[in-house]
Amino acid sequence: MDAHSLVLGRVASEVAKILRGKHKPNFTPHVDCGDNVIVVNAEKVRLTGKKWNEKVYVRHTGYPGGQRIATPRILMEKSPITLVEKAVRGMLPKNRLGRQLYTNLHVYAGSEHPHSAQQPKEVKF
Template sequence: MNNTKAQKASDKQTWYLIDAKNQTLGRMSTYVAKLLRGKYEITYTPNINSQIYIIIINAKDIIVTGEKKYNKKYIKHSGKPGSLKIENFANLHKRIPTRIIEHSIKGMLPRNKLGRKLFKQISVYKNEQHPHIAQKPQTITINL
């Protein structure tokens, strides 16, 4: 007889604070996506939300390697004719540095209901100030 027990979603929220200063965009994003999914926990289940919330600060100080700063393009389209907007990394980084990290992490999450819920559990801020001090987040240093 099988004794496999299904994991249940927990109600306990865990908050983490990650400083993006001098971090490589892709390496930090993969770490955050895995942490958000709960892959570093013993009780990882792919279809369960692990209730992990992540705060990323200093988004303006993120770095990319190689020529991506000039060659990487961010494309958006509203669906109407003639509304295609193309922007490179350097311009978007000056204008909205938080969107670069959000875009990178969102691409690494599953494309379903769970992925949309997980994406709402990320907060990215351009400076060191954030309004989540009451949650007492644990600071994580990423040494990649």
């Protein structure tokens, strides 16, 4: 899937649906029946409104006073891959199945990826 100039949430929901296998007629909720997904051009994804500066990702280091805050702009400067990965991971189930499904996701900042031998098909939506 090419994320060039697409809205982050819309890309993430479509990717999560394909990872989960909900587009297939033999979908089963407790089974990994989805496909592997390759997302390219993650650095060119869009956010609407003022989300680049006002949306907040909060994490905690585990130490007292260890709350850390990051905006999408900061995450994009550090690693554009993490922005797409966080969005997709938040849309997967929060259990063993979700962790297994997440391993089928491959995100790349540029337009090149090393999976050409698997002959991936481009997904349009």
